[in-house]
Amino acid sequence: MSSKKLGNSTDDDVIKKSKRFSLNPSDKEDSLSTTNISSKSSQKDRKDLKRSHPKSIGTDSSESSSSSSDSSSEDERSSSKKSANHHHVPLEPEQKRAKNEKSNDFDHNPHLNPFTNRPFSPAYYKILEKRKVLPAWEARQKVVELVKQYQVLVLQGETGSGKTTQVPQFLLLAGIAKGKAIACTQPRRVAAMSVAKRVSEEMDVALGQEVGYTIRFEDRSGPKTVLKYLTDGMLLREAMNDPMLSRYGVIILDEAHERTLSTDILFGLIKEVLPKRKDLKIVVMSATLNAEKFQEYFEGAPMIDVPGRMYPVEIFYTPEPEKDYLIAAIRTVIQIHIVEDEGDILLFLTGEEEIEQACREIRDEVKKLGNEVGDMLVVPLYSSLPPAQQQRIFDQAPPKNKRGVPGRKVVVSTNIAETSLTIDGIVYVIDPGFAKNKIYNPRLRVESLLVSPISKASAKQRAGRAGRTRPGKCFRLYPERAFEKELKENTYAEILRSNLNSVVLTLLKLGIQDIVHFDYMDPPAPETLMRALEELNYLGALTDDGKLTQIGMRMSEFPLDPQMSKVLLSAEKLQCVNEAVSIIATLNVPMIFLRPKDQQSEADAAKSRFAHEDGDHLTYLNAFNAYKLKKESPDWCYDHYLNSRALKQANDVREQLLQIMVKIGMKIQSKPMNDPDYYQNIKKAILSGYFMQVAHLQRAGHYLTFRDDQVVAIHPSSTLDHKPEWCMYNEFVLTSKNYIRTVTEIRPDWLFEIAPEYFDLDEIKNSEAKRKLERVYKRMKESDE
């Protein structure tokens, strides 16, 4: 039985070896051989190793068998958790479970599909056999019992447990939702789509009928839908119109350990809803990493543990820290290629540039080795890569070369391969221990990306990528003591690393009054919340005592940053709705202008044909309008160095925004292009959202951001051909320098017209910009008289 090979391993169970390997090529013999591996023998590890005993999964699927379950490992599992939380409920031994199987067996009529009242198709039975060998299947009775008994259940189970597809079905067939629907949230669109499709097949129903999904721009669900997969952001949107989540009887928050902004808000919202909706059941599903935290948060929630199904992964560390992880990583790729058996390699790096450089160097190194070694296919992977090139990660490794040495594929990837994309056939993972992470500086109100060490959870996730199809190896390019002592347990939740303007607006719209004392699973810094309240107040979304205004209510309808929503609202009065919505749409998609490295000057020339002298926002508008005029032609885009995928996406966003505007009763109106105020009004509309992002040109020749006094330069990608004295910007980017990106000229007198409270001269400390504004203000008053 093939499944005998499988170990029930958790992320903790990846076989930990403290065998050191050196990155010095001269002693490769010693370095990568797997002999003399000393396994750690700490208390915890022994426990883990015991738990990871391969257990025959195949026999477990037959209902009566209990012989295969290793009672000592069951004991171990329950005792290891008992100390952490007495609410933990271990899986009962098989025999006990079999007795009460009948009492609430939902599978009582095995030949008739309860949803369609038609006999099941042959395909159904075929899939059913596969479902029965999933680790989650074993837990179905227990899951149903616990959900009946408790309002919240925490379920931990890793990759391969089948929890995402099976648990919702168990609850559905057990009738727990009591006529209401079951929602299962996913952090990613593709997951919601593909899981829904799979489950509809498993249930022998048509996708979009009883089982469906809802993601942005695509709703495949209907009145008959009783099980719906949706993105967490989508459920949050639904909650804004229905804060009691009244259409659902069960809500399953899947991949909760990822702690996205949306799931974190949903946690808090659900915790408030639970006492008011005694009939509502919640299942929080997480990888093992921090499930206990959810248990603590939902006081009294029991936890159930579903084993995953992964092959063991051996972990190797370097004896000493590496000075240059890029060089070390490339050397490790080459060593694996020379020394190790067949099997593809996944190398984690931090960003596009680094990845492209590594790919080049790996190819060069392999070329130098000649046909002593097998051929190598080196493939980069990062999100901004066009889909066709992303597909190359699924190409087969090259065949044996002339000397009969097998080829190998190396994927050099960002974090995208950690969770979002799964590549089968990976046997070796190289983990330098770094990733780019978003951080937020509330004082400067700037989000930026910083290369920083990953967390233990992340390192374990990366290692797991080597054990999907057979036993694998993970090479960590740092010492074991660094893993133990220096890496944080988990990556900080996104809510702790983000600008919270949108979050605060959402919470208020959900009816949560006290933003500061809201029950966050991880409370954000008070300064970040204060900043958000302050900015929303300046935007007119909040009253001085923090209540949502009419403007704020309307702003919350848009799936946009509050500043952008404000632009759209102002555009109505300024009669430039069509233009504003096009600009906002293009700012919400990946860069619409392409700039391939080998054709930079051609690309720049193409871009300059769309340039507007007043600034980048209007350049975007020109490009978008031209795209529409050319009937959205991808060929035309290609010829003009435009990203047709991004423009198509912008068009979709634009349509969605227009729909919302119509829904909230806005008039979709624009002045004709020849109106003297045409461009001025567009710029004023943008400024009404972005007056807090204004920079002033100093006499010394550089720009200072207004109020924050940061020295900034206009980003070289700007199409502005002069340095306007006053400008607004869409983005502050911290890279080699402080740059402001997407910049448009403004007139200083507009500041008083559009945001008099923010530009109250009595409140502003003395500066060159203030003195300028004082003069402008004086002149305005004089001309008024």
Add this chain to the structure above:
DNA sequence: GAGCACTGC
């Protein structure tokens, strides 16, 4: 005169 981890509404 240059660089963008990754999701999501």
